[in-house]
Amino acid sequence: MIAGGSGFLGRSxxxxxxxxxxEPVVFTRSSDSVINGVRHVQWDAKMPGPWSRExxxxxxxxxxxxxxxxxxxxxxxxRVILASRVDSVNxxxxxxxxxxxxxxxxxxxxxxxxxxxxxxxxxxERSPIGTGFAPEVGTAWEAAFDSADIGDCRPVLxxxxxxxxxxxxxxxxxxxxxxxxxxxxTGSGRQWMSWLHEADLNALILRALTDARxxxxxxxxxxxxxxNDEFMKELRRALHRPWSPRVPEAMVRIGALFMxxxxxxxxxxxxxxxxxxxxxxxxxxxxxxxEALANLxx
Numbered sequence: 001m002i003a004g005g006s007g008f009l010g011r012s013x014x015x016x017x018x019x020x021x022x023e024p025v026v027f028t029r030s031s032d033s034v035i036n037g038v039r040h041v042q043w044d045a046k047m048p049g050p051w052s053r054e055x056x057x058x059x060x061x062x063x064x065x066x067x068x069x070x071x072x073x074x075x076x077x078x079r080v081i082l083a084s085r086v087d088s089v090n091x092x093x094x095x096x097x098x099x100x101x102x103x104x105x106x107x108x109x110x111x112x113x114x115x116x117x118x119x120x121x122x123x124x125e126r127s128p129i130g131t132g133f134a135p136e137v138g139t140a141w142e143a144a145f146d147s148a149d150i151g152d153c154r155p156v157l158x159x160x161x162x163x164x165x166x167x168x169x170x171x172x173x174x175x176x177x178x179x180x181x182x183x184x185x186t187g188s189g190r191q192w193m194s195w196l197h198e199a200d201l202n203a204l205i206l207r208a209l210t211d212a213r214x215x216x217x218x219x220x221x222x223x224x225x226x227x228n229d230e231f232m233k234e235l236r237r238a239l240h241r242p243w244s245p246r247v248p249e250a251m252v253r254i255g256a257l258f259m260x261x262x263x264x265x266x267x268x269x270x271x272x273x274x275x276x277x278x279x280x281x282x283x284x285x286x287x288x289x290x291e292a293l294a295n296l297x298x
Contacts, residue, residue, distance in 0.1 A: 001025050001026075001054055001058050001060070001061045002014070002026050002061075002062045003043075003045070003061065003065050003088055004027070004064040004065035004066065004109075005024065005028065005038075005040075007065075007066075008163075008165060008167070008169050009064040009160075009198075009201070010026065011167065012165055012168075012201075012202060013062070013201075013205060014038060016202040016203075016206060017206070022059070024038055025039045026038060026039070026041065027042075027054075028043070029043070029045065030042060044091075045065055045084070045088045045091055046090075046091055047091055047094065048095040052099075055092075055095055055096070055099055055102065055103060056100055056101055057101045058103045059103060059105075060103045060105045060106070060107065060209050061092060061103045062107045062209075063106070063107070063109060065084060065085065066081075066085045066088075067085075069081060069113075069134075069262065069265065070170060070265065071261060072261065073262050073264075078133060081137060082137050082140060085140070085141040085144075086140050086141060086144045089108065089141065089145050090144055090148075092106070092148070093145075093147075093149065096149065096150050096151070097149070102150065102151060102152075102153050103153055105155075106148075106153050107157075107205055107208050107209065108156065108157045109158055110138060110157050110159045110217075111134060111137065111138045111141070111159060111160065112162075112194060112219060112221060112272055113137075113138060114129050114138030114139065114142070114159060115127055115128075115129065115130045115135070115270050115272065116129070116130015116131055116134065116268075116270070117264075118130060118271070120271060121271065122271050122273060123271060123273070124276075125159075125217060125219055125276050126275070138159075142157060142217075156208040156215060156216070157217045158201075158208075158217075158220040159217065159219050159220060160196065161194040161195055161196050161219075161220065161221035161222075162194060162195045162196065163195075163196050163198055164197050164198060164292055164293075165197075165198035170265070171296070174232075174235060175235070175239065175297070178232070178235050178241055178244075179239055181242075182247075183232050183235055183244045184247050185228050185229035185232050185233075185246045186228055186246070186247050186249075186252050187252055187267040188228075189228045189229030189232075189246055190229070191228050191268060192225050192227055192270055192271035193225060193226055193227070193228055193269055194221045194222070194271065194272040195221065195222055195225070196220055197286035197292040197295065199285050199286065200285055201220060203282075204220055204277070204282065214280075218276050219272055219275065219276065219277070220277075221272045221274050222274070222284060222286065222287060222292070223273060223278060224288050224289070225273070229246070230289075231289060232244075234293060235293060237290075238293035238297045239297060249263075252266055252267055253267075
């Protein structure tokens with residue numbers, strides 16, 4: 001069962017599951033339907049309902065529900081961002097209470113932004129939680145998951161960094177801006193960007209589904225974060241675009257107003273490494289940004 005399966009991360013995951021002999025079923029806010037051979041079941045992501053029966057006897061639940069943070073952080077948007085994450089976890093947890101045969105594993109998405117804006121500090125699973133709106137959301141999100149009574153179901157929580165994928169997410173916007181010769185560093189350019197290729201996230205979820213040794217919280221990010229100016233330099237090279245001037249922070253904030261997004265997504269950063277995954281032998285398909293971009297930009 002994939003909660004949030006119609007979003008960017010879910011759409012990327014579904015064909016990988018099918019290729020590995022899983023039968024994905026998507027929880028969606030839309031009506032029951034079958035799309036490209038995949039069954040979609042309506043739910044409201046707030047409380048148990050008829051959809052709960054789908055969990056009984058299911059092998060696993062993967063929850064990647066979350067309203068996009070690529071928006072202006074108005075009070076109303078903040079409430080929706082927080083509620084969409086916490087409510088979905090609480091709804092699934094409540095459904096577990098009435099299951100005869102609950103799923104064997106629950107894989108829950110979370111955010112690597114929980115660390116806040118931390119400069120050059122190297123972060124991993126042992127690092128403290130930061131301050132600000134994103135860490136507050138991340139803390140509430142994880143608290144809901146940690147407090148869920150799911151019996152013997154194995155919990156896996158992934159603090160996911162910036163996911164690079166062809167068909168969604170912020171990478172598509174960055175690529176478009178770069179193609180338009182606006183691919184310069186943002187702000188100081190010294191902020192760190194922790195990223196992850198979608199193929200590695202999918203492989204990580206697949207491993208969590210099949211490896212009973214995986215349990216608890218993992219940082220889901222590639223081993224080699226880069227500073228923003230280095231990231232944009234590699235993106236320009238991959239897209240065959242020349243040098244572009246740095247965009248001062250003031251201009252980033254003005255541009256964000258027109259794009260109706262949050263400038264802090266571009267200005268803030270964090271330097272994260274996947275200590276647990278490396279220690280447990282996870283093999284990244286795309287360890288470095290140049291090879292990740294070479295795969296995505298064809």
